[in-house]
Amino acid sequence: MNDFKTVVMTPQIYQYVRRQAGQPTAVQEKLIARTLELGDSAEMQIPHEQAVLLSLLVKLTGAQTIVEVGTYTGYSTLAFAQALPPHGRIITCDISVEWTTIAEEAWVAAGVRDKIDLRLGAAAQTLAELPEEPVIDLVFIDADKVGYVHYWELLVPRVRQGGLLLADNTLYYGEAASEQPEGNAAAIDAFNQFVQRDPRVESVLVPIADGLTFARKL
Numbered sequence: 001m002n003d004f005k006t007v008v009m010t011p012q013i014y015q016y017v018r019r020q021a022g023q024p025t026a027v028q029e030k031l032i033a034r035t036l037e038l039g040d041s042a043e044m045q046i047p048h049e050q051a052v053l054l055s056l057l058v059k060l061t062g063a064q065t066i067v068e069v070g071t072y073t074g075y076s077t078l079a080f081a082q083a084l085p086p087h088g089r090i091i092t093c094d095i096s097v098e099w100t101t102i103a104e105e106a107w108v109a110a111g112v113r114d115k116i117d118l119r120l121g122a123a124a125q126t127l128a129e130l131p132e133e134p135v136i137d138l139v140f141i142d143a144d145k146v147g148y149v150h151y152w153e154l155l156v157p158r159v160r161q162g163g164l165l166l167a168d169n170t171l172y173y174g175e176a177a178s179e180q181p182e183g184n185a186a187a188i189d190a191f192n193q194f195v196q197r198d199p200r201v202e203s204v205l206v207p208i209a210d211g212l213t214f215a216r217k218l
Contacts, residue, residue: 006207021049028078031106035073038099044072046142046168050209051079054140054166058083061164063137066090067130069123069151070143070168074103080140081112090116091130093123093143123147127154134160134217142168145184148191156200156217163217165201167191171211 007013024032028048035045046054058066058080064087066080071094080090094100100118107113119126123143130136136159141151148167159165170176170192175185195203195213203215 018047018049021052024048025110027106027110028075030109031073031075031078031102034102034106035075038073041072041099044070044142045075046079047209050212051075053208053212054079055083057164057166058088058138061138063164064088065136066138066140067127067136067155067158068092068140068142069127069147069155070094070141071100071103071118072096072142073099074106076140076142077103077116078106078110078112080138081107081115082110084112084115088115091119091126092116093119093121093126095120095122124150124154127151127158130154130158132158134158134163136160137163139163139165140168141166145169145172145187145191148187149194152191152195152198156198159217161217165203165213165215165217167195167213167215169210170205170213171207173210176211 035042054076064085068077068090071077071092077090077092107116134157139155139159141148170188172185172188175181176188176192178185181189195215201215201217203213205211205213
């Protein structure tokens, strides 16, 4: 029996998948356009279908407290905030005033700014200053790849039992699967191996966008 069952993502198939996610809202459309104006860095914005998935995960888990490492222009933050209940909150970390200013404009336009606690500065310091009680429901790591393991170590103890941890770009353009990955791909490969061995969670890497790791806190 052949256990290799997957679909090669051609442009036609990708557009089909994209359509299943529905159309972005007017606020999302404007945020996508603003982000594209930034040039090469725009590749850091998650695709719309991934944003839809993140919103769905919030609703499925009943998450009320979310921590996000890496805000960029706030597309994922927006997806999380729109899915949170009225009393829910997301803490999002970044170092860029330029990028997060664009994000804040979108959050205000979408009417979710009051759910978002934006913290500028080194993410590791921000996470270390969070209360040590395990009260976080959902985590999304999408920042500098060499920092993933450290962010993970700071966050896992603060996530409640049964909580969900997500890490983005865990295929890193497919380069993480190379026999001898280099640079960021090597950092991601090391992170993937670390998560796989972590006895505190059960996890799976799913080939969505650039790879998305799901982990449940035991």
